[in-house]
Amino acid sequence: MRAVNYRSEKLSPRISIVIPARNEARNLEVILPELPLVHQVILVDGDSVDDTIATALRVMPRIEVIRQTRKGKGNALACGFAAVTGDIVVMFDADGSADPAEIPRFVEALVNGADVAKGSRFCEGGGSEDITRFRRLGNYGLNLTTNVLLGTRYTDLCYGYNAFWSYILPRLELPDITLARHADGRMHWGDGFEIETVLNCRFAAAGMNVIEVPSVERLRIHGESNLRAVSDGFRVLKTILAERKRSLRALPAAPMPARSSAVSSPRTQPVMAIDYPIQPKEESA
Secondary structure: OOOOOHHHHOOOOOEEEEEEEOOOHHHHHHHHHHOEOOOEEEEEEOOOOOOHHHHHHHHOOOOEEEEOOOOOHHHHHHHHHHOOOOOEEEEOOOOOOOOHHHHHHHHHHHHOOOOEEEEEOOOOOOEEOOOOHHHHHHHHHHHHHHHHHHOOOOOOOOOOOEEEEHHHHHHHOOOOOOOOOOOOOOOOOOOOOOHHHHHHHHHHHOOOOEEEEEOEEOOOOOOOOOOOHHHHHHHHHHHHHHHHHHHHHOOOOOOOOOHHHHOOOOOOOOOOOOOOOOOEOOOOO
16 A cells, blocks of 8 residues: 555545643533544543533534543543554643634645644744743743754744654653553653653654644633643743653654655555635534
8 A cells, every 4th residue: 555645645544633632611611613624533531520522522422532540641642642543633621722823824834745734823924812921931941951952943832732654653752641640649751741841852862853733822712721820830841851851861863754755654645524724624523
């Protein structure tokens, strides 16, 4: 079976959207109907005590619901990634801050040659309706540190709206989702809010072609964020330093495979339910 070059053959890759959520029922009721019709939408529930799961199934009956194995956003994403069957993975927050209308922009960057389409609030065309001056300053410092230590040119380190080809997942070496929780309550490395930093550092260490995509962060619709600026900021700094050491210990990254031979499940027919570019779906199911 021959490999497929999506760009030259103008085919539509299958898209899997992974949504980590904990007590986000009210937000899911708003955002799920806004999503385009794609191959797969995965909701990863983090021990919600509200109607997160019931709401998701009511609004989008075809959504795939799984429960994360430990705690933390990183573990939730890893659990979602393990369930992906599509060619492209889109990381999508459940709080309403990510704009579904931007998904075609991420897909376009990937189809045009990127391994990773990295959302940025601070490149031209991006922005944020939510970030505070303190968090912006902290992000700038952490971003600069990463660029100096890892040789990257990122403009936005701590933003979780990203997309990438699913074939790169093994290269990320995220914590095994089957590992038991630590008895003392400590999180496994990569299980927490540092996950965006871990991913961005490993994209760079693996020599992936990362293209920044301008994105406008919207205000959270309902509820309060679980993010703690100071404590999570220190955890991100620790992550940068640890990932720097990890990259120095690792063997030189092998070149990324050419796009025409990289897709794990080659196809000769368009594989999405709708033609590329993506159009908003007309109904929530």
